[in-house]
Amino acid sequence: MTTPDRWMRTVREQLGLGRLLPLGGPTDGAWVAERAAREVLLAAARQVPGVRPGRLRITRVAPEEGGEPAVPAPPSALPPGPLRVTADFAASASEPLPAAAGRLRAALTEAATRRVGLTVTEVDLRATDLLDAASEPTPGAAPEPEPDAGAADRLMVRVEADGTDESRAAGAALAVPGVRGLTSTLGRPVLVTEPDPGREAALTRRHVRVELAVGTDLPTAEVSRTVRAAVTAALPDRPTVAVLVTAIG
Known part of the structure; x- marks a missing residue:
């Protein structure tokens, strides 16, 4: 990574933008800040019954590979290529865990590919807790703000x-x-x-x-x-x- 790329990465991290993720394929010539995409995915996850989403990241499936964009990319932006969503979640103890995970995976995939336009080919989920009836989230409830949101x-x-x-x-x-x-x-x-x-x-x-x-x-x-x-x-x-x-x- 070059010195300018390191500097731009530092600036993005300070602003909370995260990585610059490719939108679509090599010919689409567009990128989105990871934070912006993550907020869309978390909003979709909060609508899933019986699930409370936690930490979520979007990374490249194959870091050593990537297509060549048709136009010059923003500084240190990720090249076009398949992406992976990795998410932690807590789920209701009142149903089998795979059922809740399936709903969450479908919601994240739809939000990433259709609402945002990311080429997400993998969604990895990790259950971190089981929720009792009193602690189950209400779909659509107001989320806690992320650090430096906005x-x-x-x-x-x-x-x-x-x-x-x-x-x-x-x-x-x-x-x-x-x-x-x-x-x-x-x-x-x-x-x-x-x-x-x-x-x-x-x-x-x-x-x-x-x-x-x-x-x-x-x-x-x-x-x-x-x-x-x-x-x-x-x-x-x-x-x-x-x-x-x-x-x-």
């Missing part, structure tokens, strides 16, 4: 409509249904990178990275794909575009 929302920013390519890209992204706003976790809500023929692995054309927050009405991956298309169409040279989602909700 950090990405606090970074919501505005981009002035000043006629620059950055402002045109921002306007195109904000016009997409499902986009709540722009964020600036990695420095700028819209970053335009120019080709530099003098550098190795130089870009063949301009590249735009857009950082944003989305709602829950539409699948996150679908919104990201629409943003990429809208930003590309908004600029005359039709640059490559990458999307980073830092908040969902």
